[in-house]
Amino acid sequence: MLEPMIELDIALDRGSFKLQAALTLEQSTAGTVAGLFGPSGSGKSTLLGILAGTIKPDRGRIVVNGRCLLDTARGVDIPIHQRRVGLVFQDSKLFPHLTVKGNLQYGFKLLAEADQRFGFDQIVNLLELEPLLQHRPSQLSGGEKQRVALGRALLASPGLLLLDEPLASLDERLKQQILPFLRRVKEQLGVPMIYVSHNINEILDLTQQLAVIDHGTILAHGDFHDMLTSDKLLSLANSLGPDNALSVELTGKSEELGYCIASNGDNVLFLPYTEAPVGARFSVVIPASNIALSRKKISGISIQNQIPGTVSAIRIVNHRALVTVDAGSMLIAEITAKALHDLKIKIHDPVYCLIKTQAIRYFGKGD
Amino acid sequence: MLEPMIELDIALDRGSFKLQAALTLEQSTAGTVAGLFGPSGSGKSTLLGILAGTIKPDRGRIVVNGRCLLDTARGVDIPIHQRRVGLVFQDSKLFPHLTVKGNLQYGFKLLAEADQRFGFDQIVNLLELEPLLQHRPSQLSGGEKQRVALGRALLASPGLLLLDEPLASLDERLKQQILPFLRRVKEQLGVPMIYVSHNINEILDLTQQLAVIDHGTILAHGDFHDMLTSDKLLSLANSLGPDNALSVELTGKSEELGYCIASNGDNVLFLPYTEAPVGARFSVVIPASNIALSRKKISGISIQNQIPGTVSAIRIVNHRALVTVDAGSMLIAEITAKALHDLKIKIHDPVYCLIKTQAIRYFGKGD
Amino acid sequence: MELLQFTPAELAALLLSIKVALWCMVATCIPGIFIGWLLARKSFFGKSLLESIVHLPLVLPPVVPGYLLLILLGNQGILGKWLHQSLGITVAFTWVGAVIASAVMAMPLMVRAVRLAVIQVDSGLEAAARTLGASSLRVFFSVTLPLSAPGIITGLILAFSRSLGEFGATITFVGNIEGETRTLPLAIYTYTQTPGGDVQALRLVILSVALALAALFASELMERRALRLLGNKAGRD
Amino acid sequence: MELLQFTPAELAALLLSIKVALWCMVATCIPGIFIGWLLARKSFFGKSLLESIVHLPLVLPPVVPGYLLLILLGNQGILGKWLHQSLGITVAFTWVGAVIASAVMAMPLMVRAVRLAVIQVDSGLEAAARTLGASSLRVFFSVTLPLSAPGIITGLILAFSRSLGEFGATITFVGNIEGETRTLPLAIYTYTQTPGGDVQALRLVILSVALALAALFASELMERRALRLLGNKAGRD
Amino acid sequence: SSPAHAEQKVTVYAAASLTNAIGDIAAQYEKAKGVKVVSSFAASSALAKQIENGAPADVFISADSKWMNYLQDKNKLDKASRHDLLGNHLVLIAPKGQSFKVEMDKSFDFAKAFDGKLCTGDLESVPAGIYAKQSLTALGWWNAIKSRIVGTQDVRASLAFVERGECAAGIVYQTDAKVSSKSDTVAAFPDTSHDPIVYPVAAVAGSQDTAKDFIEYLASPEASAIFSRYGFSLAGH
Ligand SMILES: Nc1ncnc2c1ncn2[C@@H]1O[C@H](COP(=O)(O)OP(=O)(O)OP(=O)(O)O)[C@@H](O)[C@H]1O
C-alpha cells in the first residue's frame, strides 16, 4: 500500500452544525478517486471547502500527498492559491465579468505550459462549450454553468481535484460523456479527486473508495464493498436500496460474444464485456430486484448466471420479499410475495440465483 | 377530453439561441402534470420563465386554464404577480435578507387564509426544514436551498406550479419523500404543474405527459408512451436507453402477496403491488436489460412473467444484443451476444420473455 | 481640560448642528431612495435631466445653490412667498432652511449611493418575489429596499456628514443667526472672522470631529447589522 | 447668444477647472480604491482612525481642511517645507495645490463608493479565483476590482463633480490667483460678491453645469458598459 | 411696532468682521434697554442679498459702501437712517520678524522690496482687496506686483497666510493687524490712495422703531468704547 493520499482530521463548530471529521484516503495504482457521499446538509461541501482552504476549520490537520496544508497545532496554513487544490463549486461561482472563455482561461493562463495537463480545446470539446465561449455567465443555463465550472477547474490542472456534485444538473447524455472522461483523468493523468454526489451510481462509476458522512461525522470510509456490511450505514443503505456488491477477479473474456468471465470465490460469473485485462480485480453490483430465484438449474434461457446457494433469511418489506441466499457470498434477491408463495421457498432451501449478465453493473471500471 | 391546461405559442430570439415553442398540454382528471425534458441548454428554464412572466418573449400567446396571460398581438400581458404562476428557480433565488422562515412565509402571508392550500408546518415537516427555520440562505447547503425554494413556491399556493429541476441536488431519500408528496399535490389538490428535469425517471414518477425540447424547439409532446415510437426523439432515446413501455389495464391484485395482475392485449402481466384500483389504465416501463429470453416456459422459478412471442429483429450494438420480440406489443430484450449464441436465437424463432415482477416500473402512478 | 469647557452658545450650535443633520438625513432619505431607485431601475423621458439637477449642488460652488434657494424660497421668493402667505411657513432664515440647504447639498451623495446599491441588487430576486404574488410596490419595500440597505446607510451617513460640514449654501440661504441657523461650521466661521478666535474655532472643530466620529461609529454598527442580515462576510468580524 | 461669449479669463478658469478636476480624479483613484477596499475587506488596528480621517473633510467646514492643508503643505508647512527644499516642489498657491485640496475633499466620497461596491462583491468569487491559483494581488486586480467597477465609476464621477464645485478648501489653501488657481467656483464666487455680478456668475454657472453634464454623461456610458460586462440588467437598456 | 404680543427685539445683520464688537455691544444693549438683539454675521454680499430677498433684518452694517448702495438702489433701506458708522485704515504687514522697508511713494520699487507673494482679499470682490488694488494702482506699483498677488476669501485668510509665512507681505485692515501677534505692520497706506474705508449702517425699510434706537446706541460712548477696543475708529474721527 502506498502512502495515503489524504489524511484529514478537522473540527468546525458552526453552532447548529458541528463538523468532526477524521479520514484517511488511500492512494491506488489505478488513480485515486474517493467518493464523498451523504445526505443533504451533512457537511460535504463544507469538508471540500476546508480542504481547498476557502473555509477555515476551528482546528485540525490536513495532509495531501505528504504535503501538510493545514496544521492548526503547528500554525501551518498554506494559502489557498498555493494548495493547488481545485474546487468545482456546487453553485459554480463563475466570474460574471468574464466570458466563458475568460472563465476557462483564468487558472489555465497562470500555468507554465509544461504544467498544463489538458489542452484548452480538448476541454472545450469534451464539455461542448465551443458555441458558448463568448457568452457571459448570466447568459448560461444551469447545466452550462456547471460545465464551465468543471472545465475551469480542470484547466487549472490542480494537484487534487474536488468535485462538488459536478454533474447534478446535466442530462444523461452529457453525464455519460463526462464520467468516462473523469475516469480517464484519474487513470491516465493520475489526478486524485474527491467526488461529492448524492447519486451513488455516479460515484461508483468512478470509484469504489468511499467516505460516508452524516451530520458532520464521517460514518465510515474505505472500500464500498466492505462498507456495505457495516450497519452504521443506514443512511447509505437507505439511498441505495437493497443492492448486492461482489468482489470478483476477471478470468476470461470474449469480445465477440460480448461477455467476460469472472470468479467470485467458487462461483463463476458472466459479466458484460469490459476492456479491463484478465486478472483485474474489481467489484460488481447487482440490484436485488434483478436477481431471480429458481428451484433448479434452467436451460434454454438467456440468463447466463445461475448460482447455487441456500436460503439463509427471508424478510417481507412493503409487499416485497427480500430473500438472502448464501452462495459463497451473500446475495439478496427481491421477489414478490407471490413468487415466494408459489415457489414455497423456506429458510435452508437450496435455490439458484438467476442473474442476467446485462443486469450486472461494474464499480470503478465501466464499459 | 377537458379544455387544455396550457396553450402556448411563443418566440424569443436571443441571438445564438432561438426559442420557438408551440405546445398544448391537456388537463386530466387525475391532476395535470407535464414533464419538460430536454438536454442542457435546450431552453427549459427559458420556457418556464416566459410562462411565469419573468422573461418577456418577442411575441406569442399563453393561455393557462382558459385565462390568457400573454398575447403580444392583442397587447395582453398580465403582470407577474397576478399570474398566480409559481416558479421554483433552478438556482433557488432565496431572499438573502430573510431567514428560511421569512422566505417560506413570503408568499404564504400574502394569501387569505382560505387560499392557503398547505399548512406552514406541513410543508416544513415534509421538507425537513424545522431545524433550519432561523438560518439565513447563506448558511444553507445546496440541497437545503433547493428544499426552501420548493417550500416557498408551494406555500404561495399558485394556480400553476413550475418546477425547474427541484430535486437535482437532493439525495435519494429526500427525493423518495418529496416525489410522492408532489404526486399527492397533483392528485388531491389538483395543482397543475410543469416539471423540468433531466432525469426521465423522476418525471415518469409523476406523469406520463411529456414535452421534449431541444435547441429551443418542442420536438414532441403528448403521452410518453406514444412518443417513444416517434423517431424525432433521438435525444430522448439517447438518455433513456432501450427501455420498453407498455400500456396496461389493472385486472386484479393481492396486497398480501404483493402483486397486481394487469392485461396488455392478450398478455397477462404480474406487476409490483400498487394502490391503484382495478380497472385503472396506465403504462409500465421495463428496462431492456431486465428482460431475459428462454426457449420454453419455465417452472420452479421466481420470475412470474413469461410472455410468449416471436423474434422479429436482432441488432448487435457494443457487444450487446438487442432482440426485438413481437409479443402482442413489441418488447426489446438486451442480452449478451454469448446468450444469443448459446440459445441460437434467430429471427422468427418463438421465445418467452422472462420479466421479474420487481423489475417493472410504473409510469405516472407508483407505489 | 479648559479647551473643552464649552459656552452655552457653543453648545447651542452643537445641538443645532445635530438637529439640522438629523433632519437632513430624514429629509434626504425618502426622496433620495426614490430618485436613486428611479435612476437605477427605470428608463423614462427626462431621466438625464433629473439626474443632472440632482447632481448640480455637487458641481457648483455652494454659494450658488444657496443663492438659488434664497431666490426660490426666500420670503420674497417664488415659492417662499406662497408658502409664507398660504401656509404660514417660513423656511428662509430659520433652522428649517438650514435643513433644506444641507439636504439639497447632500442629495447627490444620497442618490448616488442608493443608485449604486440598487443597481447591484439581483433583479432575479425581485422577479422571484413577484412570482410569489407580491406587487411591484411590495417587492420594492420587501426586497429591493432591504437589499440596498448598505447603500442607504452609506447615503445617510454621507448626508449626515455633509450636513455637519455644510457652510456655503447655509450661510447664503439662511444667514448666520445665533440659536436659529448658526450651526457648528457657521460658528467656526464666525470665530475665524474674529481676531484671536482661532483657539475657539479649534475647540469647535474638535467638537465637530467628535460628533462626526460618533455618527460614523453608529452607522458602522447599523451597516454591519444590515450586512449580517444579508449574509455578507463583511458583516461578521 | 451674448450670454455665452466668454472672456479669455473665463475660458482660462474653465480650462483650469477641467484640468484640476481630471487630476483630482487621478489623484483620488488609487488611494481611494485602496482605502475603500481596505475598509471593506480587512480588519486591522487603527481602522476606525483611518476611516475617521478620510471622512473628516466631509464633516468639517471646507475652510478647516483648507487651513490644515496650508499648515501641512504650505511652503512653511511641516511637509511643504521639505517638499520645497528637497524636491523643489511647491504646491501652495499652485494648481497642484488646488488638485490636492479638491482631492482631499473628494476622498471621502470616493472611498465610501468603493467601499460600498467592494462589500457587495461576492467573496465566494474571490475564493474561487484563489483555488484556481491566483495570488491575493491577482485576485484583487482580476476579480475584486472589475466587479466593483460601478462603485469606482460612481466614486470617480463624485470626485470629478466635487472638484468642479470645490470652493472653500481651495481658496483657503491656494488662494485665488488668476490663471493659476482661479477655477470656475472661485470665479463664480468672485462675481457673486460683486453687486450686479449676477449675470456674469450665471454665465459661469451655465458653463459649470455643461461641464458637469458632459462628465455625468461620460460616466453613464462607462458605467453602462461596466454593468453590461457584469451581466447586470441595468446595463442593457 | 406691535410690542403687545411679542418680546421686543432687533435683528442686526452685520459684516462678519464685526462679530466680536457687535456681539459685545448687543449684550450691553440688551441689559440696558431690555430689547433682545438677534444678529447674523456673514459676508456683506450675502447679507445684502438676504435682505433683498426679505430677510427679517432691522439693521444692516456693511463692510463697504457698495452693498449698502446695492440695497439702497433697490429701495430696501430707510435712506434717512444711513450713515457711515466706522472707519478703518489699510496697512501693509509682514510675518513677524520679517519686516522690510517700504516707502509709500511712487518712486519706490515695491516689487523688489520683498520676495514672495502678497496676500490680500480677493481683488474684485472682497472690500480690502478692492481698496488694496486702488492703493497699489495709485502708487504705481500695480503692474509690477500684480502677478504675485494672492486673493483670499476674506481679510482674515490673508492675515493667516502672512502669519504662517506663506505670504511675505499682506494688505489688511489696521484692525486686523493690531491684534495679530504673529505679524508686523510694515506701513500704512495713505488714506488718499483708496476710497474711504467705511462701515455704513442703515435701518432696513419697514423695520421696527427699535432699529433706529439701536443705530443711535451704536454712536453712544459705551458702543464707541467697544469699537475702539477692537481697533475700529468711528467714522469721521
Ligand atoms: N455559513 C454557514 N453558517 C452556518 N451554517 C452553515 C453555513 N454553511 C452551511 N451551514 C450548515 O452546515 C451544514 C453542512 O452544509 P454543507 O453545505 O457542507 O452540506 P452538504 O453536505 O454539502 O449538503 P448538500 O448536499 O445539500 O449540498 C448544513 O446543515 C448547513 O445548514
Ligand SMILES: Nc1ncnc2c1ncn2[C@@H]1O[C@H](COP(=O)(O)OP(=O)(O)OP(=O)(O)O)[C@@H](O)[C@H]1O
Ligand atoms: N440572458 C441570456 N442571454 C442570452 N442567452 C441566454 C440567456 N440565458 C440563457 N441563454 C441561452 O439560452 C439557452 C437556453 O437556456 P435555458 O436556461 O433555458 O436552458 P435549460 O434548458 O434550462 O438548460 P439546463 O438544463 O442546463 O438548465 C442556452 O443555450 C443559454 O446559453
Ligand SMILES: [Mg+2]
Ligand atoms: Mg453541498
Ligand SMILES: [Mg+2]
Ligand atoms: Mg435550466
